[in-house]
Amino acid sequence: MSPSTQSIESAVGKIVEASSKSREEVQRMIDEKKSRFSGLLTESGAAFMIAKELGVNLDFDSGTETKVAGLKEGTDNVDVLARVMHVFSPKSFEKNGKKGLLCNLLVADDSGEVRLTLWHHDVAKLWEQKVERGDILLLKNCSVSTYNEKKQLSLNYGGQFILNKKKNAAFPEPNTAVLKVKELKAGIDNADVFGKIARVFDERSFEREGRNGKLLSFELADETAVARCTAWNDLVEEAKKLRQGMLVKIEGAYTKDGLRGVELQLGWQARILQNPRGFELDTVVSGAERKEIAKLEEGETIEVKAKIKEILPGKLHYLVCPNCSKKVEQIGEGYVCEQCGEVEEPNINLIVAVELQDKSGSMRCVFFGKQAETLIEKSREEMKKELEEKGPDALIEEIKEKVVGREATVEARVKKGLGGEKELVARSIQFKQ
Numbered sequence: 394m395s396p397s398t399q400s401i402e403s404a405v406g407k408i409v410e411a412s413s414k415s416r417e418e419v420q421r422m423i424d425e426k427k428s429r430f431s432g433l434l435t436e437s438g439a440a441f442m443i444a445k446e447l448g449v450n451l452d453f454d455s456g457t458e459t460k461v462a463g464l465k466e467g468t469d470n471v472d473v474l475a476r477v478m479h480v481f482s483p484k485s486f487e488k489n490g491k492k493g494l495l496c497n498l499l500v501a502d503d504s505g506e507v508r509l510t511l512w513h514h515d516v517a518k519l520w521e522q523k524v525e526r527g528d529i530l531l532l533k534n535c536s537v538s539t540y541n542e543k544k545q546l547s548l549n550y551g552g553q554f555i556l557n558k559k560k561n562a563a564f565p566e567p568n569t570a571v572l573k574v575k576e577l578k579a580g581i582d583n584a585d586v587f588g589k590i591a592r593v594f595d596e597r598s599f600e601r602e603g604r605n606g607k608l609l610s611f612e613l614a615d616e617t618a619v620a621r622c623t624a625w626n627d628l629v630e631e632a633k634k635l636r637q638g639m640l641v642k643i644e645g646a647y648t649k650d651g652l653r654g655v656e657l658q659l660g661w662q663a664r665i666l667q668n669p670r671g672f673e674l675d676t677v678v679s680g681a682e683r684k685e686i687a688k689l690e691e692g693e694t695i696e697v698k699a700k701i702k703e704i705l706p707g708k709l710h711y712l713v714c715p716n717c718s719k720k721v722e723q724i725g726e727g728y729v730c731e732q733c734g735e736v737e738e739p740n741i742n743l744i745v746a747v748e749l750q751d752k753s754g755s756m757r758c759v760f761f762g763k764q765a766e767t768l769i770e771k772s773r774e775e776m777k778k779e780l781e782e783k784g785p786d787a788l789i790e791e792i793k794e795k796v797v798g799r800e801a802t803v804e805a806r807v808k809k810g811l812g813g814e815k816e817l818v819a820r821s822i823q824f825k826q
């Protein structure tokens with residue numbers, strides 16, 4: 394008798410004992426449950442459900458874990474203790490109109506390595522508990538299947554993972570150190586970096602070889618340098634949650650030379666972890682020199698420490714293509730994007746102009762998109778709604794109340810404005826706490 398058959402037998406036995414139902418009855422309930430879930434439920438998963446419905450406490454803890462090398466296709470209801478070697482990008486998918494989430498991991502013990510697939514709330518738990526490479530997971534109640542001719546471990550219904558409850562020094566260690574931004578050079582595969590989000594750009598979509606893709610770039614700073622990072626495709630949803638000032642650990646990225654130095658690329662092997670355990674960072678470099686407003690020169694990117702003196706009048710938005718985020722032209726009743734053609738329903742992009750003042754002087758500064766959202770502490774969606782309801786003038790009054798008089802550190806590029814005078818285009822803003 395295999396261990397899994399044995400434990401299902403003992404589960405059925407426990408249910409019979411505790412529920413005053415006959416063995417045949419319990420088996421029939423398990424079979425019915427399995428057929429209701431059309432083969433998606435394992436024998437032990439069904440037994441667990443029945444036990445739960447009947448109020449029977451099934452303790453599957455055998456106290457012994459199966460070694461990775463001993464896992465075979467069809468193995469069911471085993472516990473595995475293993476170290477997290479890699480966490481891949483989580484993937485969202487849709488099946489029969491329902492949305493789901495899955496995440497693949499590589500885990501290993503001293504006998505071998507296996508792919509672990511987590512689903513739905515277990516993926517959320519992975520993030521909530523900030524599971525990282527190097528952590529040890531006790532995987533309770535797993536089954537083994539085969540995918541693309543490779544063994545794949547997953548948790549059964551009623552199964553769970555427990556973080557760092559047991560240690561095992563004999564397990565292999567993932568061979569990645571967390572790098573400083575300055576240590577990044579082109580050609581690194583599988584890099585881990587910790588830092589603070591310095592700036593987030595807008596999402597962009599593209600088409601390559603007939604397939605649609607999307608990307609989102611951001612800047613990551615630590616005490617040594619600033620690096621441009623780009624999240625691709627599946628990871629864009631995660632990257633969209635990033636805000637300036639957040640502490641993040643990036644795992645599994647690769648590097649390559651970009652226009653402004655080495656860039657970090659986050660592909661399907663990478664992940665972003667917010668506020669990771671055990672990391673601290675006090676000061677980060679901003680990448681731009683601090684200057685007084687009166688001394689600014691056209692073309693340079695600088696940082697000013699200034700007070701927001703005034704919000705300047707304007708429409709607070711312009712219309713953009715929902716597909717490529719470029720500005721659209723209104724022609725008659727319709728809208729046209731230079732790149733995509735006619736646009737049915739344009740999206741909006743925020744634009745807020747302010748006057749910044751330090752002790753040396755003052756200058757107009759324009760905030761676009763994400764920077765505008767950070768400045769006024771409202772999302773584009775909120776503003777779209779409020780612009781329709783109240784119009785820009787009333788909103789400017791509200792923004793004035795919230796923002797005028799506040800001190801902030803603003804990173805910006807100096808350019809020539811429409812009237813020939815110098816003006817700033819904000820790249821990031823951080824309010825004085």
Ligand SMILES: [Zn+2]
Pocket residue numbers: 714715716717718719730731732733734
């Ligand atoms: Zn477009």
